[in-house]
Amino acid sequence: MSLAPVAALWRLLSRGQQAVIRRAAVQALGSLSELVDAQSAPQLLADRLADRLDEVGGEALVREPVGWLLGRGLVQRQVCGDVRCDDGIRLDTRGDCPGCVAVTAERRAVRARVRGEIDAELAGDGVVVRQAAFEERLRERTALNADRACARRARIVVEVEARQAAAVRRREAEQAAEAERRSAACTQCGLPGAAGLCPQCTYRRRADALMTEAVDLVVAVRADLDDAAQGTELTERCAADTRALLTRACQRAGGSDEALMAFTAPQVAAQLLDERRVSAVRRLLVSEEAEAEAEAVYEAFLRRRPGGHRAAEAAAEEARRRTAEYLLRHKLGQLQVVRARVAAGRKPTWRNESAAGVTSPADNLVVTPGGVAPHRASAS
Structure with missing residues (x-):
């Protein structure tokens, strides 16, 4: 179907020429399919x-069928920069190409402007003189x-080459920095080529962090945070x-x-935490x-649903658990504040704030089946 308009030319071709034209037609169809x-x-x-x-x-009037088909008949001719343009027609819409319309309008505007300049400059000369000057x-x-x-294309080429060179230099710098990082000795034990921290020291550091969290949990719930x-x-x-x-557990393992x-320490510390x-x-x-x-x-639940004692007990236990978790987070935060005050040379003021009438978030906490909410005194 594609070569039907040139059926007469096709019959003039030899088998070898037909094979060449067939491959060119398949290639043209592939380009159009994109x-x-x-x-x-x-x-x-x-x-x-x-x-x-x-x-x-x-x-x-086609004297060389093969040359005409390969050079003019099958090839796409882009008048503008749009890849969908073919002789000023948009391949996807089959309408006029907007890019070609713009180029044509610009050329006409230039011609009209030049024509006006020539007519103004050579108003007294004849048509032949003005036409020659116009051309x-x-x-x-x-x-x-x-x-x-x-010049614009040359400038663009220079800019592209500069960007490519800068990208190459950046990659080389990144590779050099990465190589230097990998070859750096361990900051803890001095092992060379450890990328700043060897595996054993990495495990120990992780275990230390977990152990610190485990210690804070004990101190937060057992210590008087005002002291x-x-x-x-x-x-x-x-x-x-x-x-x-932790040491005894690691030695046993x-x-x-x-x-x-060292490998076992983080796992033991995580379990302990x-x-x-x-x-x-x-x-x-x-x-x-x-x-x-x-x-x-419990009381609020029974007021809404009298007789639902089991559901009320479940809601109360959930409230108890959420309150305990909130209190734990709150105490851990208090502990960090106390330590920061001590490090800054200031005394903790939690008790003083409470005595002055300033309550902590835990004082106003109410945990309901739907979540945590401020405590409100219930009517008896």
Whole structure:
């Protein structure tokens, strides 16, 4: 179907020439299929061949069928920079190409402007003189525009090469920095080529961080946060006990192998942290705040649903658990504030604030089945 408009030319070709034209037609169809749907591509190619035959006056005026098909009939001719343009027609819409319309309008505007300039400059001369001057001025403008386009392309090439060179330098700098980072010695033990921190020191650092969290859990729920000295003493004693416990557990798991002990330490510390978090929450479950919130939720639930004692008990237990978790987070935050005040040479003021009538968030906490909400006194 695609080559139907040039059927007469096709019969003039040998088998070898037909094979060449067939491959060129398949390639042209592939290019069209990238711009339009595959079903429309054959018809578009046939229309292109028909239009090109009309340009030359029909098949009878084509002297070299192979050359004409390869050089003019099958190839796309972009008038503007749009890849969908073919002889000023948009392949996807089959309408006029907007880019070509703009180029044509600009050229007409330039010609009209030049015509006006010539008519104004040579008003007293004849038509032949003005036409010659007009054509000369157009050639000058065309040459000037061509020079400007050439200079613009050269400038773009230089800019692209500069960007590519900068990208190469940036990659080289990044590779050099990465190589330097990888070859850096461990900052803890001095092992060369450890990228700043060897695996064993990485495990130890992770274990230390987990152990610090485990110690804070104990101090937060056991220490009087208003007594900085007590908190410091309990932190030191708990840290020593936790360190010893961690060491014994690692020795049981890894024996005398230091690498295995270092690898085991974060896992043991994580397990210890989880156990102490559960223990801290369990300790706060029986606190006065948790008991009060559980009782308030239980009574509120029964007021809404009299007789639903089991559901009320479940809601109260959920409120107790959420209150305990909130209190734990609150105490951990208080502990960090106390330490920051001590480090800055200031005394903790939690008790003073409470005495002055400033309450902590835990004082106003009510946990309901729907979540945590400010406590409101319930009517009896």
